[in-house]
Amino acid sequence: MPVKGIFDPTIRVLDKVLGLRTQKLEAISANIANAETPGYSRIRVDFETALHDAVNGAGGGQARTHPGHLSGTAGLENFQAIVNREKDLSGIGDRNSVNREQEMVELSENQIRFDAAVRMLSKKFGMLKFVIQEKG
Amino acid sequence: MDILGIMKIGASALKAQTIRLNVISSNLANIETTRTPEGGAYRKKSVVFTSKETGFAEELANSTRIRAKGVRVERIATDPGEGKKVYDPSHPDADAGGYVEKPNISLVEEMTDMMKAKGSYDANITTIKTAQRMAMKALEIGR
Numbered sequence: 185m186p187v188k189g190i191f192d193p194t195i196r197v198l199d200k201v202l203g204l205r206t207q208k209l210e211a212i213s214a215n216i217a218n219a220e221t222p223g224y225s226r227i228r229v230d231f232e233t234a235l236h237d238a239v240n241g242a243g244g245g246q247a248r249t250h251p252g253h254l255s256g257t258a259g260l261e262n263f264q265a266i267v268n269r270e271k272d273l274s275g276i277g278d279r280n281s282v283n284r285e286q287e288m289v290e291l292s293e294n295q296i297r298f299d300a301a302v303r304m305l306s307k308k309f310g311m312l313k314f315v316i317q318e319k320g
Numbered sequence: 321m322d323i324l325g326i327m328k329i330g331a332s333a334l335k336a337q338t339i340r341l342n343v344i345s346s347n348l349a350n351i352e353t354t355r356t357p358e359g360g361a362y363r364k365k366s367v368v369f370t371s372k373e374t375g376f377a378e379e380l381a382n383s384t385r386i387r388a389k390g391v392r393v394e395r396i397a398t399d400p401g402e403g404k405k406v407y408d409p410s411h412p413d414a415d416a417g418g419y420v421e422k423p424n425i426s427l428v429e430e431m432t433d434m435m436k437a438k439g440s441y442d443a444n445i446t447t448i449k450t451a452q453r454m455a456m457k458a459l460e461i462g463r
Contacts, residue, residue: 202458205454206322206323206326206454209323209326209447209450209451209454210325210326210329210388211388212447213326213329213330213388213444213447213448213451214329214388214389214390216330216333216440216443216444216446216447217329217330217332217333217336217389217390217391217444217447218333218369218371218389218390218391219440219443220369220436220440221369221370221371221391222368222369224371227388284439284440284443287443288443288446291446291447291450292450294450295450295453295454298454298457299454299457302457302458302460302461305461305462306460306461306462306463309461309462310462313462
């Protein structure tokens with residue numbers, strides 16, 4: 185029986201998540217660095233809902249109309265986070281839309297979720313290692 | 321962008337905040353200076369932050385997505401405002417009417433600015449540490 189991909193969809197999703205979390209960290213650190221730059225609009229990186237939909241094939245994903253079509257997770261390779269800028273709409277101050285407290289919360293949340301993905305990935309690889317090891 | 325690039329963003333902010341602190345301490349040190357090489361009393365200096373520019377080639381390569389940038393000090397501006405005039409005829413820098421112009425620096429303003437600079441510095445240290453922790457964590461995959 186041919187091995188149809190040792191790396192299951194979960195590993196591919198987790199791999200994608202690590203990249204997206206890094207991208208989010210980049211945006212957060214730029215926001216914190218520019219917390220006092222006049223006129224700076226905070227960068228917002230969004231992917232949780234879209235990734236969930238992409239994995240489950242719901243929402244924006246296309247339905248499989250033919251068994252030969254690729255499954256929902258195949259779209260993962262081209263999955264991209266939605267990045268946009270949030271302008272300051274308060275009309276007061278220096279038009280800087282960064283809230284440092286909010287960024288700090290997102291920073292630690294992002295880190296925890298990154299660590300969780302790393303741990304899950306390690307477990308997955310651990311299982312693969314376990315099944316391929318030679319019986320001594 | 322890699323984790324090292326993220327740490328560079330944080331580092332740019334640390335540098336900018338250090339320059340800011342430098343300017344604040346210069347203001348505080350000269351809070352009573354009535355004579356400068358430019359003539360007249362010392363004028364309050366303040367930093368102007370701007371989003372760091374990236375090179376054109378880099379900009380082109382990343383044109384498909386919004387580019388995260390660091391921060392830099394664009395220039396150090398001088399406050400043109402008039403300082404407080406104090407009547408002190410015996411002062412060597414007193415004018416014909418006996419008034420001395422003091423620097424236009426407010427002690428309270430400078431102290432507040434200093435606290436804000438420290439807050440920003442700490443926040444950026446946290447982002448750098450987080451980036452470092454995430455990079456170290458990623459090295460543990462498959463261990």
